[in-house]
Each structure stands twice: as C-alpha cells, then as structure tokens.
Amino acid sequence: xxxxxxxxxxLRAIFANxxxxxxxxxxxxxxxxxxxxxxxxxxxxxxxxxxQIRGLGTDLIFIESSAEATTSQTGxxxxxxxxxxxxxxxAAIAADGIPGVVAVAARVAVDAQAVxxxxxVGAQIVSTSSGYAEVRDLAIRSGSxxxxxxxxxxxxxxxxxxxxxxxxxxxxxxxxxxxxxxFVGGRITLGFVVIGVLEEQGxxxxxxxxxxxxLSGTAGRLRFLYTPAGDLRVTQIDVQTASGADQQxxxxxxxxxxxxxxxxxxxxxxxxxxxxxxxxxxxxSNTLSILLGSxxxxxxxxxGIGVMxxxxxxxxxxxxxxxxxxxxxxxxxxxxxxxxxxxxxxxxFGGIVGIAIGVGTSFALDGRELGGQEMTTLIQPWSIAMxxxxxxxxxxASGSYPAYRATTVDPIAALRNE
Amino acid sequence: xxxxxxxxxxxxxxxxxxxxxxGVNLEIGGGEFVAIMGQSGSGKSTLMNIIGLxxxxxxxxxxxxxxxxxxxxxxARARLRGSxxxxxxxxxxxxxRMTALEQVELPLIYQGAADRKRRAAQALVRVGLQDRITHLxxxxxxxxxxxxxxxxxxxxxxxxxxxxxxxxxxxxxxxxELMTLLSELVDQxxxxxxxxxxxxxxxxxxxxxxxxxxxxxxEDSGAPLVAAAPDGPAQ
Numbered sequence: 001x002x003x004x005x006x007x008x009x010x011l012r013a014i015f016a017n018x019x020x021x022x023x024x025x026x027x028x029x030x031x032x033x034x035x036x037x038x039x040x041x042x043x044x045x046x047x048x049x050x051x052q053i054r055g056l057g058t059d060l061i062f063i064e065s066s067a068e069a070t071t072s073q074t075g076x077x078x079x080x081x082x083x084x085x086x087x088x089x090x091a092a093i094a095a096d097g098i099p100g101v102v103a104v105a106a107r108v109a110v111d112a113q114a115v116x117x118x119x120x121v122g123a124q125i126v127s128t129s130s131g132y133a134e135v136r137d138l139a140i141r142s143g144s145x146x147x148x149x150x151x152x153x154x155x156x157x158x159x160x161x162x163x164x165x166x167x168x169x170x171x172x173x174x175x176x177x178x179x180x181x182x183f184v185g186g187r188i189t190l191g192f193v194v195i196g197v198l199e200e201q202g203x204x205x206x207x208x209x210x211x212x213x214x215l216s217g218t219a220g221r222l223r224f225l226y227t228p229a230g231d232l233r234v235t236q237i238d239v240q241t242a243s244g245a246d247q248q249x250x251x252x253x254x255x256x257x258x259x260x261x262x263x264x265x266x267x268x269x270x271x272x273x274x275x276x277x278x279x280x281x282x283x284x285s286n287t288l289s290i291l292l293g294s295x296x297x298x299x300x301x302x303x304g305i306g307v308m309x310x311x312x313x314x315x316x317x318x319x320x321x322x323x324x325x326x327x328x329x330x331x332x333x334x335x336x337x338x339x340x341x342x343x344x345x346x347x348x349f350g351g352i353v354g355i356a357i358g359v360g361t362s363f364a365l366d367g368r369e370l371g372g373q374e375m376t377t378l379i380q381p382w383s384i385a386m387x388x389x390x391x392x393x394x395x396x397a398s399g400s401y402p403a404y405r406a407t408t409v410d411p412i413a414a415l416r417n418e
Numbered sequence: 419x420x421x422x423x424x425x426x427x428x429x430x431x432x433x434x435x436x437x438x439x440x441g442v443n444l445e446i447g448g449g450e451f452v453a454i455m456g457q458s459g460s461g462k463s464t465l466m467n468i469i470g471l472x473x474x475x476x477x478x479x480x481x482x483x484x485x486x487x488x489x490x491x492x493x494a495r496a497r498l499r500g501s502x503x504x505x506x507x508x509x510x511x512x513x514x515r516m517t518a519l520e521q522v523e524l525p526l527i528y529q530g531a532a533d534r535k536r537r538a539a540q541a542l543v544r545v546g547l548q549d550r551i552t553h554l555x556x557x558x559x560x561x562x563x564x565x566x567x568x569x570x571x572x573x574x575x576x577x578x579x580x581x582x583x584x585x586x587x588x589x590x591x592x593x594x595e596l597m598t599l600l601s602e603l604v605d606q607x608x609x610x611x612x613x614x615x616x617x618x619x620x621x622x623x624x625x626x627x628x629x630x631x632x633x634x635x636x637e638d639s640g641a642p643l644v645a646a647a648p649d650g651p652a653q
Contacts, residue, residue, distance in 0.1 A: 415505075415509075
C-alpha cells in the first residue's frame with residue numbers, strides 16, 4: 001500500500017467521524033497553541049525587561065542601600081531615613097580616581113503629587129545633579145536640564161518627564177511656569193519653576209513619569225534627611241563607566257572604597273551593574289518561560305492521550321473493517337500503516353492548526369494592554385518547531401499501540417461477527 | 419490445485435480442546451465447483467478458512483498449486499490470499515460509506531496495482547452491476563450487495579473463489595440469479611469455486627458435493643476429474 005493510499009484511507013476515516021476527529025484534534029490544537037503563546041509571552045517579557053534595563057543608560061553601575069525600604073506615596077521618606085548611602089559617598093567615588101569611572105550621580109527618589117493650576121498628577125521626584133541627564137541618556141525636548149550652577153545654588157527649578165508635562169500643561173509650553181510638588185501626603189509643598197521638558201522616552205522607561213530637581217535645592221531643605229554627621233542621605237548612586245571598561249573591576253574598587261567610608265566589614269549597600277540586572281532578569285524570565293512551557297506541555301500530553309484513546313476506540317469499532325481488509329490481502333504492516341497514518345494525520349492537523357492559532361494569538365497580544373501592563377510577545381521559531389515535532393511524536397506514539405492492537409484482530413472472528 | 423493431507427485444526431477453549439477438523443484429506447482441481455455441506459459445527463467453515471489461508475492447520479499438510487503453504491509467514495499468506503483467493507460471505511462484509519467501485523478497488527490497493535478504477539469497473543460489469551457503480555451499500559439490495567462482494571473477490575483475477583453461505587440472507591429468486599452467476603464464472607472463465615452451505619438446493623448448483631460431520635469428510639460425490647493432472651495422480 002502506497003503512503004498516498006494510506007493517507008486517503010486515513011482522511012476517509014477522519015471525515016467519517018467529523019465531530020469526533022475535530023474534538024480529538026482540539027486537544028492538540030490547544031496544547032500546541034498554548035505552548036507557542038506562553039513561550040512567546042515569556043520571551044517577550046524577558047525582552048521587555050531587558051530593554052527597560054538597557055534604557056536606563058549605558059555602562060551603568062547602580063549602588064543602593066541595602067536598608068532602603070520600598071518607596072510608596074506616603075512611606076517614601078520614612079524608608080529613606082534608613083538609607084546608609086550619603087551624598088558624600090558619590091563625591092568620594094568621583095574624586096577617588098577609580099579607573100573606568102566616567103561620571104557619578106547620586107539621587108533621592110520620592111513619590112509626590114505634581115500640581116499646576118487645576119491639573120495634578122502622581123510623579124516620582126528625582127532629586128539629583130546636573131550629570132544625571134548624561135548618565136541616564138535623557139534627551140531634552142525643550143528648555144534645558146539642571147545646570148551645575150543650579151546644583152550649587154540649590155535653586156527650586158524642575159525638569160519634567162514628557163508625560164508629566166503633557167498631563168499638567170495639556171500642550172501649552174510649560175517653560176517658566178510654576179509646578180508645585182507636594183510630598184508626604186501634602187504635609188510639605190514646594191513651588192518650582194519649570195526649566196525643561198524631556199523627550200518622550202521609548203519603551204517602558206520610567207523617566208516619562210518623573211520630575212527632576214536639584215538635589216541640594218529639595219532634599220537639602222528637608223532637614224530630617226541628614227545624618228547626624230550632617231551628610232545628605234540618598235537612595236541611589238549611579239556610576240557611569242567608560243565603554244569597554246571592566247565593570248567587575250570597577251564594582252570591586254567602588255565596594256572597597258565604600259566599605260572604608262562606611263567603616264563596616266560587611267557591605268550595607270547593594271552594587272549591581274546593568275549586566276548583572278539583565279542576567280538576573282533573564283534568569284527569572286527563563287524560569288518563567290520553562291514553567292509556562294511545561295504547563296502547556298502537560299496540555300499537549302493530555303491531547304496526545306486523547307488521540308490514543310480515540311484510536312483505541314476506533315480499532316475496537318472497526319474490527320470488522322480490519323477483518324475485511326485482511327481478507328482482501330492487507331498484511332499486518334498495511335493495517336499498522338493505516339492506523340498510524342490516521343493518528344499522525346489527526347495530530348499533524350491539530351499541530352498545524354495549533355501553530356496557526358498560537359502564532360496568530362501571539363501577534364494579536366503583542367502591544368496590547370493587559371491589566372495596565374503592555375504585553376510584549378516574541379515568537380520563537382524553535383517553539384514552533386518543537387511544538388510541531390511533539391505533535392508528530394504524539395501522533396506516532398499514540399497511533400502505534402492501537403495499530404498493534406489492530407493487527408491482533410482475528411480476521412475470521414471479525415468477519416463472522418454480524 | 420488444492421491438496422489437503424491429514425489436516426487437523428484444534429481450538430483450545432480453556433481446558434477442553436475442540437477438534438474442528440480431525441484429519442481431512444481433500445483434493446480440489448482447477449475449474450471445479452465444489453459444495454461443502456454439513457451441519458453447523460461440522461467443521462466446514464474452518465475448512466474454508468484454512469483453504470483461504472485465513473487460518474492455519476494445527477497439523478497436516480496443505481499444498482496450493484503444488485507448493486507447500488502450511489509454513490508460510492503471516493505476510494506471505496496475506497499476499498497469496500490477496501492475489502489467489504476471493505472471499506464471499508453470507509453477511510456481504512462490505513465497508514460502510516464506500517461506493518461499489520471503491521469496495522471493488524480495495525484488494526487492488528493492497529496489491530499496489532495500477533489502473534485500479536478501470537479494473538474495478540470491469541469487475542462490476544462482469545457481475546452485471548454496471549448501473550450501480552457509484553452506489554453506497556445502503557442504496558443496494560441484498561443481492562446487489564452480494565454481487566459487489568463477488569466483484570471485489572474477482573477483481574484480482576483469483577484462482578479460487580471461496581463462498582461461505584453466500585445466499586443465506588437472500589430470497590429464492592435472488593439466490594437463483596447469484597448461483598447462476600457463480601456457475602457461469604466456473605463454466606466460462608475456468609474459476610474454481612468452493613461453496614460452503616447447509617442447503618441442498620444451493621449445493622445442487624455445484625458439480626461435486628463434499629459432506630462433513632464432526633470434523634471429517636463423510637461423503638465425497640466425486641474425486642477431481644478434470645485438472646488433477648498437474649498436481650499428480652488423484653487418490
């Protein structure tokens with residue numbers, strides 16, 4: 001029997017039981033499409049996170065206090081009081097002459113409400129210095145960033161992130177206007193003059209929702225942020241390294257310096273390079289991908305069991321047909337070929353439709369808002385190949401045993417059975 | 419053409435062994451029309467299954483066309499069965515949802531034969547069903563279904579046609595038409611037909627009658643006369 005004949009016989013049997021065949025394939029369709037979609041979501045998330053970390057700037061090393069609590073609208077300053085990092089640390093790193101260090105910027109980030117006229121918006125207030133725009137690759141749409149002079153003066157000036165500016169001023173030019181920033185649930189409010197607006201930052205950049213003010217001008221006015229020794233506490237210090245510099249080396253040198261300054265044998269801060277963050281995020285999302293893929297894999301397995309179940313039922317129902325085929329000259333091999341081909345056809349049909357649905361769904365999900373988060377999906381060719389091979393394997397495996405059972409049918413008994 | 423020597427067939431059902439055939443010697447020559455008669459349980463169907471290579475003797479020898487076929491492998495028996503034997507059963511054994519033409523094509527698929535549609539159509543013409551080629555079994559009368567089954571067994575140009583109670587489900591008029599068709603195939607085309615039946619009227623169409631009881635041949639109306647020569651002398 002030629003493979004084409006086997007395929008024709010399989011199609012005939014599949015179409016003879018359309019509903020049953022469709023339901024059997026459905027198990028595999030769901031399995032294959034969910035493998036593809038979930039892997040695409042996992043990999044898309046990974047790329048989103050990686051892009052976000054890259055978007056922070058280039059060749060950065062971040063230092064944060066290990067004592068710092070998570071910031072929230074009202075608890076922000078309380079967490080900051082625990083910070084062991086001070087402005088002096090940043091100055092020391094800059095002055096120490098560690099090879100590879102290009103720029104250092106300390107910052108205090110607190111959540112606040114920004115108010116202009118009748119409009120207001122929640123924003124993160126980043127108190128920092130003039131070097132921050134360069135360290136973080138922030139481009140200016142209009143006006144200018146904080147100048148070194150304003151750093152020193154402690155001027156009450158503000159640079160707005162693109163979304164903050166658009167919400168507060170609705171298309172009007174904000175330069176020269178006043179913006180009021182309200183901290184700690186409104187207990188402290190300060191007025192600032194807008195001197196610049198940032199370009200809209202790509203991707204999921206947080207800079208769009210931030211307001212930048214000189215460190216000495218704002219945090220400098222909040223006495224409780226100072227240590228007993230009179231140094232200003234900061235939440236984070238960013239160190240920019242020369243491109244191609246050995247970041248590991250820079251990290252070690254900075255750690256050594258800070259341990260010395262803090263007079264402690266164990267670090268009371270966390271120091272991470274962008275690469276560290278990317279690999280940590282990649283590890284997390286790879287684990288997520290594997291987890292999602294395994295869950296989908298289980299549904300694929302269940303689909304395969306469905307195919308085998310139906311093939312076994314089919315063999316039992318078609319005892320008489322098998323007997324007739326044997327009587328007109330079909331060998332045991334022909335019978336095996338028939339049932340394996342049928343299971344393979346069902347599975348591959350399910351696999352191909354599943355791939356189409358999986359790829360279609362992944363495309364449809366890409367860029368959609370889901371629970372306030374923008375979804376990114378990244379279809380992996382290997383996941384398609386894997387899903388297809390698994391579907392074929394499932395078809396072959398789940399067809400083989402029923403096919404073997406079919407060859408044990410006694411043609412005489414089958415033909416007598418009326 | 420067919421020579422069985424001391425053939426037995428024992429079925430073991432649990433502890434008791436049933437001797438369906440208890441030493442059968444039978445020789446059938448080419449072009450014979452033989453009826454095997456007997457009560458149910460006499461072993462006549464078992465005999466037919468062994469002749470048609472659907473079943474294997476427990477002991478004894480079976481030579482087909484001068485060649486020992488009792489030791490053939492399962493696949494070799496399937497191939498020989500497909501090319502040399504045609505089967506016709508009481509219950510027609512047609513596949514549902516297949517047209518008459520497709521039913522008749524079936525044996526050719528397993529032979530890997532070319533020109534299948536034309537040969538299948540010719541076989542349907544031979545049994546007088548030229549107007550029923552695209553009909554499904556449910557659209558055919560009992561007699562017509564049995565003709566499709568005969569066409570299916572003839573399409574491979576078999577040497578032997580084995581018919582197990584072929585008219586059991588048919589009325590007398592249809593039975594006559596069908597038996598006449600079989601007689602014509604023997605007379606005009608030299609086909610060998612072995613017919614299993616328990617009805618004397620049906621057996622009467624055959625030229626030779628073999629009676630069986632308890633797994634043995636108890637009466638044989640005639641040893642082979644015509645074509646025994648190529649297989650050696652008659653017993």
